[in-house]
Amino acid sequence: xxxxxxxxxxxxxxxxxxxxxxxxxxxxxxxxxxxxxxxxxxxxxxxxxxxxxxxxxxxxxxxxxxxxxxxxxxxxxxxxxxxxxxxxxxxxxxxxxxxxxxxxxxxxxxxxxxxxxxxxxxxxxxxxxxxxxxxxxxxxxxxxxxxxxxxxxxxxxxxxxxxxxxxxxxxxxxxxxxxxxxxxxxxxxxxxxxxxxxxxxxxxxxxxxxxxxxxxxxxxxxxxxxxxxxxxxxxxxxxxxxxxxxxxxxxxxxxxxxxxxxxxxxxxxxxxxxxxxxxxxxxxxxxxxxxxxxxxxxxxxxxxxxxxxxxxxxxxxxxxxxxxxxxxxxxxxxxxxxxxxxxxxxxxxxxxxxxxxxxxxxxxxxxxxxxxxxxxxxxxxxxxxxxxxxxxxxxxxxxxxxxxxxxxxxxxxxxxxxxxxxxxxxxxxxxxxxxxxxxxxxxxxxxxxxxxxxxxxxxxxxxxxxxxxxxxxxxxxxxxxxxxxxxxxxxxxxxxxxxxxxxxxxxxxxxxxxxxxxxxxxxxxxxxxxxxxxxxxxxxxxxxxxxxxxxxxxxxxxxxxxxxxxxxxxxxxxxxxxxxxxxxxxxxxxxxxxxxxxxxxxxxxxxxxxxxxxxxxxxxxxxxxxxxxxxxxxxxxxxxxxxxxxxxxxxxxxxxxxxxxxxxxxxxxxxxxxxxxxxxxxxxxxxxxxxxxxxxxxxxxxxxxxxxxxxxxxxxxxxxxxxxxxxxxxxxxxxxxxxxxxxxxxxxxxxxxxxxxxxxxxxxxxxxxxxxxxxxxxxxxxxxxxxxxxxxxxxxxxxxxxxxxxxxxxxxxxxxxxxxxxxxxxxxxxxxxxxxxxxxxxxxxxxxxxxxxxxxxxxxxx
Numbered sequence: 001x002x003x004x005x006x007x008x009x010x011x012x013x014x015x016x017x018x019x020x021x022x023x024x025x026x027x028x029x030x031x032x033x034x035x036x037x038x039x040x041x042x043x044x045x046x047x048x049x050x051x052x053x054x055x056x057x058x059x060x061x062x063x064x065x066x067x068x069x070x071x072x073x074x075x076x077x078x079x080x081x082x083x084x085x086x087x088x089x090x091x092x093x094x095x096x097x098x099x100x101x102x103x104x105x106x107x108x109x110x111x112x113x114x115x116x117x118x119x120x121x122x123x124x125x126x127x128x129x130x131x132x133x134x135x136x137x138x139x140x141x142x143x144x145x146x147x148x149x150x151x152x153x154x155x156x157x158x159x160x161x162x163x164x165x166x167x168x169x170x171x172x173x174x175x176x177x178x179x180x181x182x183x184x185x186x187x188x189x190x191x192x193x194x195x196x197x198x199x200x201x202x203x204x205x206x207x208x209x210x211x212x213x214x215x216x217x218x219x220x221x222x223x224x225x226x227x228x229x230x231x232x233x234x235x236x237x238x239x240x241x242x243x244x245x246x247x248x249x250x251x252x253x254x255x256x257x258x259x260x261x262x263x264x265x266x267x268x269x270x271x272x273x274x275x276x277x278x279x280x281x282x283x284x285x286x287x288x289x290x291x292x293x294x295x296x297x298x299x300x301x302x303x304x305x306x307x308x309x310x311x312x313x314x315x316x317x318x319x320x321x322x323x324x325x326x327x328x329x330x331x332x333x334x335x336x337x338x339x340x341x342x343x344x345x346x347x348x349x350x351x352x353x354x355x356x357x358x359x360x361x362x363x364x365x366x367x368x369x370x371x372x373x374x375x376x377x378x379x380x381x382x383x384x385x386x387x388x389x390x391x392x393x394x395x396x397x398x399x400x401x402x403x404x405x406x407x408x409x410x411x412x413x414x415x416x417x418x419x420x421x422x423x424x425x426x427x428x429x430x431x432x433x434x435x436x437x438x439x440x441x442x443x444x445x446x447x448x449x450x451x452x453x454x455x456x457x458x459x460x461x462x463x464x465x466x467x468x469x470x471x472x473x474x475x476x477x478x479x480x481x482x483x484x485x486x487x488x489x490x491x492x493x494x495x496x497x498x499x500x501x502x503x504x505x506x507x508x509x510x511x512x513x514x515x516x517x518x519x520x521x522x523x524x525x526x527x528x529x530x531x532x533x534x535x536x537x538x539x540x541x542x543x544x545x546x547x548x549x550x551x552x553x554x555x556x557x558x559x560x561x562x563x564x565x566x567x568x569x570x571x572x573x574x575x576x577x578x579x580x581x582x583x584x585x586x587x588x589x590x591x592x593x594x595x596x597x598x599x600x601x602x603x604x605x606x607x608x609x610x611x612x613x614x615x616x617x618x619x620x621x622x623x624x625x626x627x628x629x630x631x632x633x634x635x636x637x638x639x640x641x642x643x644x645x646x647x648x649x650x651x652x653x654x655x656x657x658x659x660x661x662x663x664x665x666x667x668x669x670x671x672x673x674x675x676x677x678x679x680x681x682x683x684x685x686x687x688x689x690x691x692x693x694x695x696x697x698x699x700x701x702x703x704x705x706x707x708x709x710x711x712x713x714x715x716x717x718x719x720x721x722x723x724x725x726x727x728x729x730x731x732x733x734x735x736x737x738x739x740x741x742x743x744x745x746x747x748x749x750x751x752x753x754x755x756x757x758x759x760x761x762x763x764x765x766x767x768x769x770x771x772x773x774x775x776x777x778x779x780x781x782x783x784x785x786x787x788x789x790x791x792x793x794x795x796x797x798x799x800x801x802x803x804x805x806x807x808x809x810x811x812x813x814x815x816x817x818x819x820x821x822x823x824x825x826x827x828x829x830x831x832x833x834x835x836x837x838x839x840x841x842x843x844x845x846x847x848x849x850x851x852x853x854x855x856x857x858x859x860x861x862x
Contacts, residue, residue: 195397199244238268243288500823605701758787
């Protein structure tokens, strides 16, 4: 029996933080009382409670089968989520425990049993004192006999067993929790993760020195430790030994670093095999094992013993940095992170093999990284690759140093790769290092692994965002977005962001106005915002520009090697122009302006994503203008003057029209204003002549998402510099004013500016907060305030008539505001993931969700 006696206090029971705890005892032994005393109600799954849930009576023995079906279902769900789960049932029979143990095995968690062994008379007396429990006399004696028989097998069934004998020992017991050995979430780095070393001590020393570590040597000059003045920690991915010239030297250095706290190390399959060989077990002496055994034979016995203890004590994987980093020798799929079982250890050491061998006689490994969708970055080795490459937030660092390749480290969280070349080919590989891996046996490099799956967005858990937590997408909306993305969108490698919708300001109560600056400014002032920036709202079409400095950047960063160096697309992800040459010409001008403004170097990036407005409106919406707006305007301008003339003649004959002629005259004037309103946003375009691009936000570049990192005045300054750097006039400035919301004169100035903009044909303005936002308050990222004449396009020629305006003042903005907040959060999430170098599918997850949300039933006029 594995009674837990590590704590000197016999009253202490040590349990895993994550796992299955089974209470064992006869009816009346006090299991439920023990569970209530030591565990949270949500941690306990009781057979009595499940029986009551399925039948209405916890003593209804006819419901026992259904009750345990429910109990097992709940236990399975909790274990899948990694929650400590306590089962309160008699559990005195081995077959009853086996079903629970199978659940624990299926979810790769540790198990513990706590036995409450009370005298038989105590249990009988307790049951008799309960009026709701009427047990036959034979039940408790039978259960006690089964308990006594089962005690002998408990130690083989459970990882930990604690038997509490008598009521005093049960009452005195306390619970303490042990963190899993692989749980080092408290260590946040920074780290340097080192790939497979395979006995190449000299190259390891070269790499550590290049990373800034100071190597400590013993009296014989041997490296026995290494520390970093910046407090960095090395993480070895295993396979320190075999094949190379100095496995003992690598072990000596790694052991010293681990002992001093300068490193952590997981086991590789070569350490596991070497341990078995050193323990005298029968192993196949191949793949470099003979070299390690020979080299260790020349070492002192004390060193061999220390090395054996070190390698035998290595665990399968580590979970670090609050769960954001996982290190395992052969990688680890998400379901196994932080778990403990033989299956998890086998996967971590050997990967997931198909059972087949390739043309070189090597095992074909299932490409788990292609299907990886976890949040944690997984760093591993095991399968040599010529170059490390990110695949779905995983990376293989085994670059074959022992085969004449190089030794590679990943700096985390910087995600920077550092390598040193092998000094020579120490061991001839079975498969050449640069040979293509067999189908399905890939450590990295498959671009198709970046493809978004529909379940990535339709999952009930939603898309996790930094700003708003989880944002969910309805299935029907996701399907509509899928149609657009799969048939009409640009090359998905460029589709890294879609702009969010924006809500109007609160409806104005001022006579003749539906929207007015007073409400827009008041909305932010009431939320505790001190300053806002008011940006000119260009009447064009929203455009996102992705611009690379050159073809090399496009290929390296976006995987596009067809000669294109960027994209220009609409807010639904479609190419802005059908003619790719026209797109190229626009991007060339933008690229030249970025260079002339010195922004490539200043922002330290080889690519930029810009949020822009492309003018005129007619450049993208001419079909819409012709079929919807021009047709309406032409019909009104043709019919209303004729009606007005007829009414004038009738009035001249003395007919009482009751104001009908004046009403028609107003409608005719409104129709003329309607035509003038949309005509202002239409002008001829020939090539680039007549086109205008107005950038107003620098969204992201290498390593940085500026959308939320910088205030809007910084963005407008950059946009202005781009306009100044474009002598041809394609790039246009975005006018703006800053308003102090505590200064009435400042608000009046902004209102006057808006009135001037809208009177001269401008659409209006967008109001955005400046400076830090109030804590704990949800603030719209921006609200739009559109002019009277522009709104005539949206709501129709006669919307300013009092009866129509009063009706429109009842419009509801709640859904629009919610949609704007959710899409904004998703947009920032996409940019954060893009700047952090996350896999394309992770970026697309947030981008796709923005498009899917656009299918929500919200009034499109808002």
